[in-house]
Amino acid sequence: MVLGEIREKVKKELKKLGVEKELKRSEKHGDFFIEAFDLDGEEIAETFKVEGVKAKAEGNYVNFYVDWEYWGKRLLDKVLKEGENYGREKMGKKVVIEYSSPNVAKPMHVGHLRNTILGNSLCRIYEFMGNKVIKINWLGDTGTQFGKLILAYKLWGNEEELEKNPIKELLRVYVKFHEEVEKDPKLEEKAREIYAALEGGKEEFVELWKRFRELSIREFKRIYDLLGAEFDEYTGESYYIEKAKKVVEELKKKGLAYEKEGSVILHVEGVPDTVIMKKDGTTLYLTRDLATAIDRYEKYKFDLMLYVVGSEQKLHFRQLFKTLEAMGYEWAKNCKHISYGLIRLPEGKISTRKGRVITAEEVINRSVEEAGKVMRGIGKFNQEVAEKVGLAAVIYSILKVDPEKFVEFKWEEMLRLKGNTAPYLLYSYVRAKHILDKAELKEFEVKGLKEQERRLLKKLSLFPLVVKEALERNKPNFIANYLYGLCDDFNRFYEECQVLGSEKEEFRVALVSCTKIVLENCFKLLGMPLVEKM
Structure with a gap:
């Protein structure tokens, strides 16, 4: 990188x-700086000698200014030569990323949308930087709710509706169970008995469970295709039921668990004691996560494993990682929880028990609909473009925010043609493409730079550093924010510097070509669709 x-x-x-x-x-004072509170800044600036870089003592700092007339051609030649590989590295690590992880028999809600978009971007960033990424979708396919669901379906399920719209029908009977259990509390005990029988392998219940799982994955894949998300492995908690029981025995042997009133309690220093096996012999989420982590390391020998899971699970992952460390697994230090905040909705917090669910598909469809309204308003409606703009608006609205913070969808703001929005970014890309459609890339020289040309060169040079920082901190918002800044600098350049027919056409065409390359790289890393026209 230059x-x-x-x-x-x-x-x-x-x-x-x-x-x-x-x-x-x-970003403000030159390109680099050092603090010089206790140094002779003037002397450093005077004796500093690097070709193409000027040092200035300014206040308590020494600022370093890159001469882009000296370095500009080298930068543009590098971007043009490397193209989609500009900014890549060859890290050569094996990275497991678990993300999306919806619950079987329940719709993918707006929270899963943030998880999937964030995880997909992280996978793209790690792959871009030369890592082997194993993408795992760890389905919520076991737990006491399946006892409730199987009982509910047997009592009130409709076979025809299940085939036609499986998630809708399964959600209907699940909601009905929670309505009926308030009238008849004995249903809760029956559901627990069914779940224990399911874990015990009773064929009737296992076959129903398998069917619910297969139908659910089919529905989830429709959303993944829209988002460009892919997985190397679909697995789930159910696979680890027996392995989890072996982990319980290992914990007891290592003095990390004890029995109390028929249950098994985990006891690890630094985290609260917690149940890892109930008195009826069923395992819990933490127990199965322990078995999963151990199995994954044995299978993949990963250098890093990321869990993309909501911030409400921070304690769970602290317990998970601390327990793995206490068990003597050195690789536990290479496991990280990538937490994220909720998406705020006017309807309030999502609840499948009460049936108040805003699905991922509904959010995407609403965004496409609103994008269409905006396009009709300016007399340029195109359905294919509206679909891409609407999807890009959802993705960008999620990724431009630090994962730890809340995201709030406001349709009017998300789809504005100006400002920090996906339509503005897409319009900038289309603008660059239209210039290049009329131009030919020729030999060029870099001289007599205007301020906006200098700013754009500097911004292009930052791309590899931004991607590296996004990876090191697991924050795609660094790339999203960089993308917005790049579009801003490009549009100011466009307004102030004529490209076609100017005396500096060759250089400016090269500058626009490199901008388009970096824009495309950013869009790919964020998983955002591109459009050819707006």
Whole structure:
């Protein structure tokens, strides 16, 4: 990377001058700076010698300014040569990423939408940086709710409706169970008995469970196809029931669990004691997660494993990782929880028990509908474009926000043609493409730069650093925010610098070509669709 090369030259020169300060990247004052509170900044600036970089003592800092007339051609040649590979590295790690993880027999709700979009982007970023990524969809396919669901379906299920719209029918009977149990509490005990029999392998219940699972995956895949999300493995809690029981025995042998009133309690220093096996012999979420982690390491020998799961599960993952460490698994330190906040909706918190669910598909369809309204308003409606713009608006509205923070959908704001929105980003891309449709890339030179040309060169040089930082901190919002800044700089350049027919056409066409390449790379990393026209 050109900016990385420059950075290393500056660091080497500072070391030669006996300066051991951290070199930091700057957006406002030059390209890099060091703090010089206790140094002679003037002397450092005067003796500093790196071709194509100027040092200035300014206040308590020494700022370093890259001469983009010197470095600009090298940067543009590199981007043009590498194309979609610009910014890539060859990290060579094996990374397991678990994401999406919807519950069988329940609709993918708006919370799963954020999980899937975030996880998909992380997979793309890790792959882009030269890692082997194993994408796992760990389905919620066991638990006491399946006892309730099987009982509910046997009592009130409709076979014809199940075939026609499986998730809708299963949600209907699940909601009905919770209505009826308030009138007849004995239903709760019957459901527990059915679940225990299911874990015990009773054929009738296992066959129903398998059917619910297969029908659910079929429905989930429709959403994944829309989002461009792919998985190497569909597995779930059910696979680890027997393995989880073996983990309980291992924990007892290692003195990390004890029996109390028929249940088995986990006892690990640093986290609260918790039940890992009930007195009826059924296992819990944590028990199955322990078995899953151990099995995955044996299978993949991963260097890193990421769990993309909501922030409400922070305690669970602290218990999981602490327990694995206590069990003596050194690789536990390479397991990370990528937590995220909820999506706020006017309807309130999602509840499948009460039937108040805003599905992922409904959110996407609503966004497409609103995108269509905006396009009709400016007299440029196209259904295919509306579908892509609507989907991009959902993805970008989620990814531009730090994962730890809440996301709030406001349709009018999401679909504005100006501002920090997907339509604005897509319009910027289309603008660059239209220029290049009329131009031919020729040999060029970089000289007499205007401020907006300089700003755009600097922004393009930052892309590899931004992707690396997004990976290191597991935050795709760094790329989303960079993308918005790049579009802003490009549009200012477009407004102030004529491209076609200008004296600097060759250079400016090259600059627009490189901008288009980096825009495409950003869109791919975020999993956002592109459009050819707006």
